[in-house]
Amino acid sequence: MTGSPSSPGFPDSPPSPGTPSRTVSSPAPSARSGRPATAGRRRRRPPLSIAALCLAGALTATVAPTAAAEPAHAAADPLARYHRQHLDWKSCLLGPDDETGKELQQADAQCADVTVPLNYAEPDGRTITVAISRIRATDTARRVGALLLNGGGPGGQSIGDPPWVRTAMKQVGERYDVVGVDPRFVGRSTPLDCRWPTGSFVRGAGSDRAGFDRMVALAEELAGRCRTHQGDVLPYVTTRNTARDMDVVRAALGEPRISYLGYSYGTYLGQVYATMFPRRTDRVVLDGLVDPGRYNPRLLRGTEPANRHALKGWAAWAAARHTAYGLGRTPGEVLAAVDGVQAAAGRTPLPIGGHRVDEHVVPVVVFSGLSQDNDAAYADLARAVRDMRRAVGGRTVTPSPWLAETLGFLLDGSDSAYGSVQTAILCGDVSAPRSPEVYWRDVQRARAKDPLFGPVTNNINPCAFWDPPRERPTTVRGDLPALLVNATGDPRSIYRNAQTVRRMWPSSRLVTLRGADQHAVYGVYGSSCADKAVNTYLATGRLPAKDVTCDRPSG
Template sequence: MNRQRTRSLLAVLGLTGALAGAPIVAAEPAEDPAVQVRWGACPEGVEDPADGPARLHCATVSAPLNYREPEGARIEIMISRLASNSQDKRRGVLLLNPGGPGGAGLDQPKFLAAQGLPADVLDSYDVIGMDTRGVGHSTPVSCGFTDDQAYFGNIPPYAVNDAAITERAPVAQGVAEQCAANDHEGRLRHVSTANMARDLDRIRAALGEDKVSFLGYSYGTALGAAYASMFPQQADRIVLDSNIGDTYLDHDGMRRYGRGMEEAFPDFAEWAAGRHDTYGLGGTPEEVRRTYFTLAERLDANPVDGMDGSLFRFGTFFTLYRPALYAPAAESWKSLLETGRPGPGGGRPPGTGAPSPNDNAWSVFLAVTCNDAEWPEDIQTYHRAVAEDRERYPLYGAAASNLMPCAYWKLGPSEPPVRIDDTGPADVLIVQNQRDPVTPLRGGELLDEKFGGRSRLVTVDGSGHGVYVLGTNPCASDVVTGYLVNGTMPEHDLTCRAG
């Protein structure tokens, strides 16, 4: 799989209180005759020349850095377009978001088409990808992360004991201070879900559309929910796939990662148990689970080849994103059991201090996550959460509830989180695997509850992160395609059987 497709596939990526600043009055449509789109060639690397002639065109849309100061500093949002296959059948535009926050999405239209986005959808829409504000070819932000800082990305390392949380505190604080120190242009504080939703409406206006449809995965569900809530009359058909549960990710939302791994791991354990003769990980799912803890605790005590228990747990969590990753993970476990080493590529490469290729993605993830909501600042809150989740979700709870740089973030939030609007049109289709490691089923249920009569929830008896196009369930695919093409919304919530 080429780099562009891998990037689209894996972009991921899973509190109350008074918030600083007054809400920004910017839920009005972004009608601006000065905004226009001039399509041209996309930047190098967006498409792979080996795939044949370029199919995407790209353009930039100007937006205010700060919507409170619309005449002030500007930023550029780069978008891409895969034009409709049939102008006779074209009904509008379909905006995409691959997740993150921080996922680059210019190549996503072509990626989804290659993965099997139905022809009826490609006929019905100009499919629009984008690098959201701060990301990639849009006006970027950077915390200046090096390759040995950004390894765990958006998930804290597993806290093997209480002392590990205390040791994490100065690291998390240092990251927050580093981001603030590197924010030379003053952009980081304005990278938020609310502003990204405002940017979506700038894009709508620039494309000359009265309404836009939207398909978002993972964090893209938060962005889509925010857009449908802030601009309900401009939202057409909204599909939210693999849901974090609201328009923002806070500490409670992050803790659901632990729950997600508990719900998704049994599928891997059953798969591995059925191949015990090949991998030797255990003849029953219970034995495979015990093998997980045996290996994790062994690596806690004696890391090998750059792999410690925290990295082993992270790798297993990531394995559960897609069943296609089960086999290489099982090979690594087998190597650990037989030789004490993880096998080729199994450990963490040594840090060089060089700029990280993940700097931009992780910088945007932190900016959005920390700017969107208040996070606990008392370290004892994290001590209690880790202790609780180590018991409730022993596979991974002590990572998901661990200390984040958001505890020390000084740049935001500047406005309250976007509140779900349940009074708009019934135009939100929520799709969700029952066993998803990073956005568990509860996230889809929460979002459906908050939208009320505006939404329908389609749950799939399946495992992994991503349902529509990224999954293989024909029932869910037919429901989503029917909605995007014909506007056919299920009368009631429904469950699609495995298959």
Template sequence: MHRGKITSAVAVAVLSVVACVTAPAAAAADVAWAPCAEEWLGGLECATVEVPKDYGDPAAGTITIAISRHKATDPDRRRGVLFTNPGGPGGAGRWLAADYASQPIAAVYDIIGIDPRGTGASTPLRCDATRPTGSVMLLSRPTDDELGLFSSVAHDREVACEKGGGDFRRFVTTAGTARDMDGIRAALSEEKISYLGVSYGTWLGAVYGQLFPGRLDRSVLDSSVDPTKTWYEQYDDNNKSVEFNFTQWAQWVAKRNSAFGLGKTPEDVRAAVDAISAHVAANPGFAGIINRDDFDAAVGKFTRYRPYWAAFAENISAVTAQRNGAPADPDLATANTATGRMIENEANEPDENGVFATATCDWETPTDQETYYAGMRRWRDSFPYGGTVASMAPTTCAYYPHQGEAEVNIGARQYPTGLVLNADGDPQTSLVSAKRMATTLDEPLITVTNEGAHGVYGMTDVRDDSVARPNTCVDNLVNAYLIDGTLPDGDQVCATSNPAAHIPADGTPITGTPADEPDLAALAKRPAEHPRYGH
């Protein structure tokens, strides 16, 4: 269901709230900056700002928002503040001020990192500790009888968040966070802000621009959500990106059958992967693959990032050979088991952050469980790799009677033209979502092709170098805009800076120098996805 279907009574209430906060949300004051106490924020200054807990009733008390700052290194060229947000919702963002400090924008902006309400060192919104759910959420091909397990997980999570968050939950909304940003702006005595948001941070930036168009200068929306669809509807588009990455990988592998021996067509390659999944389902532990669920998840992970394409194809070839009678390879088994353990550990990591389970419910969400089950069946039966089935499962929003401020509809832009960025294979915010944001705001779209990254500006600042090298095309376009105000002439396309290994297609002469090929086993030693990679 599309956003915008708000009852007249709610609409009147929203308008009254907006009217109450058109003045600065916090009185201008000197912010007490001091060196950040946390070692991982070394080199930054930190401070706190008090903002109303309830913007509809400012007298009801305040909450604390923690912020950080990396001061402009060229004061003579300083052009103001650049607010940042890492996404989530639920990502604490003070670290971003240091993350972007290596970019040329750091010379002309005071880069401001923010722990949004409910996160990090700001007034927290916590869920009670909940039982690990990975064993359910990793089910890649649940039977119809098992679909109800996903509803139980969502319900239990909602109960835990209600216990932990209580009344504060209804004040943790995207609109509330946008108003907090304006309160910080006022506290810093700045007339306007510029903005750089990633993932869910793109939605937050668009909401800020909708509420405070006269206070937004330059803006960059990196890996964008869709302003015309509900949160849940976008999961289906994201799954299509997961499938797109697999298809691109299968096509690449099929063109190199002499190297990998998995067939000459993408259908042959898909059949080889399907055969392994079926074999592991009947023989858990085969070739070190713990179970089918872990394997199906790994397929999505390794076909997403192009630098892993060759190594994953080699892995599939080796497992296929063993299934056909070749001797067992202990190194292969060790690598596959390590990958499975990594996937299971990520899925079972305790999560007390209540912001995602609350702020995503700004959107209208189905309450009928069969709506979720239909989507789960569809992906289970067509493409069950890379977590597609679980992504369509019921969420806490199916059980959360949202009572906070209604979502803000994004309409025609009333502030200066900005930029929208996205990779074509981003499975967390699909390219189609970014296209809709760019169209809605009438802004240029920068697309990175043949790329699975989520967050494409300054990507090496937050990524393992083995899967991300700087994309100078993107960085140059964004820096020219943020520093000099130079917009590109319409939409732009940047090629990936992280291609697959240099293995010539069959019948193609060998040219150039082969790229270093990352080791799949090394990926198992990496930490879980960086918080910037969330929505």
């Protein structure tokens, strides 16, 4: 629930438009989320990032913490060498072109590699590394502890997030060690790359059975590439193992407990960590909530109404700017322009910037442009639709920067690693339906209600051809006094998810941003009301007396 927040959010998809100086990853389509997944000038993956690619299944198996998962004391601890390891802190700058490293260096951050087991059932076996960054507390007299960050995805980097998060925290940031973590197989950690020809498996199903069958073949091919190139590690690319890694990071930092800020998919990771390690959390903020009972490889299912609402909001904005974009003078005309582009791409792929954009890609481009409702994001999507419309009829078009980045992400293999690890996590966590007929029936039902987005959110994905998970998913249980944050119109992590978690945890409190079609709020959207609620909690450790409602900022 991608990308920034990086395209926050769920399976995130391609870069979200109008990426602000900080990003969150969202559920996948956006394969890059509107999530705060990475700050700075990093590309933002539009949320599908949990919220992005799939949304469906339920978690039913209660998994008791194992010896490997629970930190032990003394010599009986099978993970003692990991918990007590010495961290070699060094510069985060990898070279002259490392923009993330430059931002970290300017913020006085340092980086280290944490060694963790590949397989926690065999702690003496093969190891991998998890890359972390840290800006240390400067108000040491009132130091609270370490605040670990996850910007979403799954598969989004968070090592670059401490500078902008520290800024969002204002003075309370001085009391924390702010720690960015690239989860296992992500970013600067031990890598995983299935050598895909795309950065995301998210596609529209097409207008007919022949188009859907092409998507079945693509999903099977992508799964096969992962088995061929990364089959030895795929069973260990899971949220539960990422949570175990987090606890090794906690111990290696010398912290009895950690505070945590997670966006989009990062909210699910936080829920799993708190369940597996119930005595290891301090102050927990979850922004852009995933409903743990619906977490599975089809996270985007059920987001169609929120995305349609967001599309209508964008259409009204574009109609008011017909002179600039030429998409129509009324919202209805703008929506008709989008439908016209999709219909034309179904007849003949559109030639745009060296790519051929067909009916499987056009709706993903539109979907990816809807995780943020600010002017910059709206303008990027308007330019993208304008460019695609110009390409109707075969005229070659040079795409705008955001459209060029999005098409590059979807149609070449330069971001293969992102799509690979995102998919591996989703498929490794929860089983997906195996029969293509299940997906086809779902696509047909969804198409009747929403012809543009239904075939995207219900389409088949590589998890249909994946080996079954090694572990059953975590049943999130108990009552965690966390601070939850969500916008009512979030098109990736829909608001209903936050309401579900709020009911599940009676001791929690919910900060609602009313009237915004926005994925990721704290430190990202510019709501002083929401930011104040989070910072007050981080400063005092006390939740609001009751739930908080903030209105969308005007202007």
